[in-house]
Amino acid sequence: MLALTGISKSFGALAALDQISFGMAPGRLTGFVGRNGAGKTTAMRIILGVLAADAGEVALDGRPVTAADRRGFGYMPEERGLYPKMKVAEQVAYLARLHGLSRRDALARALVLLERLGLGERAGDLVETLSLGNQQRAQIAAALVHEPEILILDEPFSGLDPFAVDLVAGVLAERAAGGAAVLFSSHQLELVERLCDDLVIIAQGTIRAAGGRAELREQFATNRYELALNEDADTGWVGAEPGILPVELRAGFASFDASSPAAAQQVLRRAVEQNTVVSFGRVQPSLVQIFKEAVS
Missing domain, CATH: 3.30.70 (Alpha-Beta Plaits)
Structure with a gap:
């Protein structure tokens, strides 16, 4: 269980997060929703250690998250961060090797995952030749290739066509079914409602609602x-x-x-x-x- 407790973060006079608390559980998909600027990306970056919180704690199974823990997390930022001159499979395999996989295992996993995400035929192409939607799928593969137990995805469905949405949704559901704790943000509320076990709603840096779908439906009924x-x-x-x-x-x-x-x-x-x-x-x-x- 990954839990945020009392997390606050300010940028000058702007309070980006104000005492937020929520958790993401193994084997469950958690949707993180809110308007632009609500604090979703800031919270994700604090989970990953990219930003330091002003107050509060991020804990894993009841203990503070360490740098070693975070190296095993999977993360897909909203901004694309792939190397455009690398071949797709080589790029994904390279990132797998950074997580400790051998060259052989990294490439094998990359090829299997790219095939699962509908990019098998593009594995040997340069990243820069892919459409924006296919680059998005490649970046998702990069976040998943080392099989993380904690997976953080910032707008993973942005720019995807309906076919790609179904592919990515299926892969994320498989990872959750395998025991991973998956948190993703999205503005596509109907999609979040269809996919997620748990929901976290944030507005103006505060958590307005959090819980399972059935629990929230009963709460707001x-x-x-x-x-x-x-x-x-x-x-x-x-x-x-x-x-x-x-x-x-x-x-x-x-x-x-x-x-x-x-x-x-x-x-x-x-x-x-x-x-x-x-x-x-x-x-x-x-x-x-x-x-x-x-x-x-």
Whole structure:
């Protein structure tokens, strides 16, 4: 478990991070979301030791992170940092060797990973000949090639087409399933919602929400419910129930706000008495809705 506790960082009069705390667990994908300038990249650089925090601690399994720990981390910065005159496979293998792999193992891993990321046919090409999207995939390969247990990715899906997004998402999910703790930032909230086990929402240098998807949906859920009945069932009666404010009523479907869970359950009881209930439940907010509420 990698945990940030009470991390603060200022640049002159600008407080970039203010007492932020969150964690990233082995075997889980953690999405890190916020507007531009919210503090995501600063927090990532502090995790990696590129920046020093003014206060707080970064800990791994309950002890302070060391320089030796950080050498084993995988990192993909938002800015591309590959050598344009190197061949793609040689570049990825070179970075693997910096993490202690032999020349043979480094090249073997590089070729396998590039193939998995859809760059197998470009392995012998110069980095500068790749499109920006393919350079992004090569940089992701460079972050993954030494099989790190802690993986930090800053906007890994930026500039990727839908096919490449699916490839990269699949690789990251595989790494998490293998036990790695993966943290990535993204502005693509629908994608984050689809991929992540855990979410961290940051705004103006403070953490506004953090936790598992189900936990956050419950935390930010409203008192809105939806009831589906057999197709031709009348739902006009729902609006007359005590404590109920109808939102949409049509044949076979009702959406309403309830003043309490008890009022919602009364609607369900009456529906069961009169009709075939297809489904009933509290409306869960999307990540987009959670994000908007958390940062407002």
